[in-house]
Amino acid sequence: MEKTALIIVDVQNDFVPGGALAVRGGDEVIPVVNRQKSRFDLLVATQDWHPPDHGSFASNHPGKKVGDVIDLNGLAQVLWPDHCVQGTPGAELVPTLDRRAIARVFQKGTDPALDSYSAFFDNGHRKATGLGDYLKEQGVTDVYVCGLATDYCVKFTALDSQKLGFHTHLLIEACRGINLEPGDVARAIDQMEETGVLIVS
Ligand code: VGL
Ligand code: ZN
Numbered sequence: 001m002e003k004t005a006l007i008i009v010d011v012q013n014d015f016v017p018g019g020a021l022a023v024r025g026g027d028e029v030i031p032v033v034n035r036q037k038s039r040f041d042l043l044v045a046t047q048d049w050h051p052p053d054h055g056s057f058a059s060n061h062p063g064k065k066v067g068d069v070i071d072l073n074g075l076a077q078v079l080w081p082d083h084c085v086q087g088t089p090g091a092e093l094v095p096t097l098d099r100r101a102i103a104r105v106f107q108k109g110t111d112p113a114l115d116s117y118s119a120f121f122d123n124g125h126r127k128a129t130g131l132g133d134y135l136k137e138q139g140v141t142d143v144y145v146c147g148l149a150t151d152y153c154v155k156f157t158a159l160d161s162q163k164l165g166f167h168t169h170l171l172i173e174a175c176r177g178i179n180l181e182p183g184d185v186a187r188a189i190d191q192m193e194e195t196g197v198l199i200v201s
Contacts, residue, residue: 009147014090021083032174048084049107118156150177151184
């Protein structure tokens with residue numbers, strides 16, 4: 001039997017206009033999610049949840065700036081402004097997101113030495129967040145992914161979901177991207193499609 005889950009990725013104050021790493025139109029996904037949520041059997045959310053000394057923050061690398069790419073413990077790492085620092089208002093889920101139906105919130109990016117774009121694993125695929133086991137325990141067969149940002153956390157979440165064997169769908173009108181380089185969002189969508197993720201609206 002089909003059982004569906006919606007993963008709401010990083011709909012946090014720092015990723016919407018006014019936030020530290022604002023995604024253009026990021027707030028526009030919220031009414032879409034609130035309207036669509038009853039279509040799914042299970043709702044989970046993720047929270048980017050960094051310590052202040054996180055290795056993805058340009059501020060922690062003297063001489064480097066936002067957008068630079070460094071080697072962080074063997075992995076290429078884009079440097080970001082300080083964002084989603086644990087316990088700060090910027091890290092909170094956006095208050096207009098209807099949280100009542102969200103069964104669990106999974107936090108990621110807590111290891112200062114390693115970033116974590118995917119909701120399932122850190123960028124080195126060293127540790128799991130527990131989301132994959134949780135969805136399997138719940139009997140989920142079909143995963144729908146939405147949220148922020150299309151070209152980072154949404155993309156890596158969808159790719160891992162597909163690899164874990166869930167039938168994976170991108171709920172495209174409930175996603176917005178960063179486009180650090182022009183075309184990043186379009187390329188991310190192509191990459192998801194190539195691996196079998198279904199793009200749905
Ligand atoms: C994200 C950059 C840095 C995201 C998180 O949620 O897509 N992007 N941290
Ligand atoms: Zn982050």
